[in-house]
Amino acid sequence: MSVLYAFIFSGTVCLLAEIILNHTKLTPGHITTLFSVFGSILAFFNIYDFFIKKCNMGAIVLISNFGNSLYNAGYDGFVKKGIIGLFSNMLTKSSLVITSTIIFSFFFVCLFRSKD
Amino acid sequence: MNINNYKKIVKKHTKKSNFLHNYLAAFLSGGLLGALSQIIYLSLKNIFSVSSTNAKSYISLFIIFIASFLTAIGLFDTLIIKLRSGLIIPTTGFAHSITSSAIDAKNEGLIKGIGSNFFHLAGSVILYSIIASFVLVLLRVITFG
Numbered sequence: 001m002s003v004l005y006a007f008i009f010s011g012t013v014c015l016l017a018e019i020i021l022n023h024t025k026l027t028p029g030h031i032t033t034l035f036s037v038f039g040s041i042l043a044f045f046n047i048y049d050f051f052i053k054k055c056n057m058g059a060i061v062l063i064s065n066f067g068n069s070l071y072n073a074g075y076d077g078f079v080k081k082g083i084i085g086l087f088s089n090m091l092t093k094s095s096l097v098i099t100s101t102i103i104f105s106f107f108f109v110c111l112f113r114s115k116d
Numbered sequence: 117m118n119i120n121n122y123k124k125i126v127k128k129h130t131k132k133s134n135f136l137h138n139y140l141a142a143f144l145s146g147g148l149l150g151a152l153s154q155i156i157y158l159s160l161k162n163i164f165s166v167s168s169t170n171a172k173s174y175i176s177l178f179i180i181f182i183a184s185f186l187t188a189i190g191l192f193d194t195l196i197i198k199l200r201s202g203l204i205i206p207t208t209g210f211a212h213s214i215t216s217s218a219i220d221a222k223n224e225g226l227i228k229g230i231g232s233n234f235f236h237l238a239g240s241v242i243l244y245s246i247i248a249s250f251v252l253v254l255l256r257v258i259t260f261g
Contacts, residue, residue: 006154007147010206014146018139018201028204029213029237035205036245044252057157058150060172061179061206066241070249078253086253090246096173097207098242100180102234105215108188109230114219115190 006058009051013062032063039064043071069093138200145202153179176207183211188219213237 017031026034039062042048048068051059059065070090077089091098153175160171183203186192192212196203203209214234221233235242 002158003151003154007151010150011143011147014201014205015139015143017205018142021201022135022138028201028209029240031201032204032209032213033240033244036241037248040245040249040252043249044256055150055154057153057172057175060176061150061153063205063207063210063241066207066210067245067249070245071252074249074253075256078257086250090249096176097180097210100177101184101211101214101238104181104184105211105218105234106230108184108215109218109222112188112219114222 002054002056002058005055009055009058010062013064036063036067039067040071041067043068066094066097141199142201145199146205147202149179149202149206149208179207180211183208184215187212187215192216210238210241213241 013035017035020026020034021028021031039048042051042064048059048064049072052065052068070093073093074086074090077085077087077092079085081088156175156178157168157171160166160174161168166174183192186195192203192208193216196212203212214237217233217236217238218230221229221236223229224233
């Protein structure tokens with residue numbers, strides 16, 4: 001059942017992005033930024049956690065989860081250590097995405113050459 | 117030539133993209149990515165008894181690895197033209213934007229090329245989501261305590 005939920009949720013979000021992409025002049029760069037900011041807004045209203053609980057990976061593979069994890073980590077830090085915690089904790093949960101992207105990308109860029 | 121005539125000619129020659137086809141492709145590919153990763157997650161969790169946080173991390177790593185690899189060998193661009201948002205909105209889009217901007221600037225050198233172009237496109241995602249999250253955390257703390 002959760003597979004179906006994951007399919008529907010991630011498919012719907014991608015469909016939404018496609019509609020925005022087709023009917024406005026925004027580029028894919030705008031769209032990814034918009035959706036990650038939208039993720040932290042959803043986290044602000046405690047909605048994103050509900051989606052993660054319902055459809056697990058369907059919500060985690062999306063870029064909106066980046067904003068969500070930033071927000072959650074920042075809030076946890078604030079609860080634990082106050083304003084210092086907000087600064088020092090912000091990137092902890094999304095560290096995996098940022099670090100792995102940097103490492104893999106640099107590795108492959110060194111190995112391969114651009115086609116054109 | 118007056119500007120209205122020019123616009124008419126441009127409109128006549130721009131290719132009409134098939135909206136319905138694009139929507140279907142985005143929905144199916146995005147959904148399939150989510151469903152597949154959910155299947156892998158469930159099997160990692162139940163068959164190989166990996167803890168749920170570790171399973172999530174492995175899958176994210178795998179997706180980013182595949183996306184960077186396919187971008188580097190040049191396959192990902194053709195996939196994105198076909199599937200569009202289905203691959204831009206998942207984490208694959210993030211990895212793709214970093215790898216493609218770095219590989220395009222490779223022959224300009226290590227510092228001026230790869231280094232300064234690495235976050236060319238993905239920088240805005242990181243910047244604005246950090247700012248938004250920061251402001252929202254402050255807002256929540258001020259309003260709800």
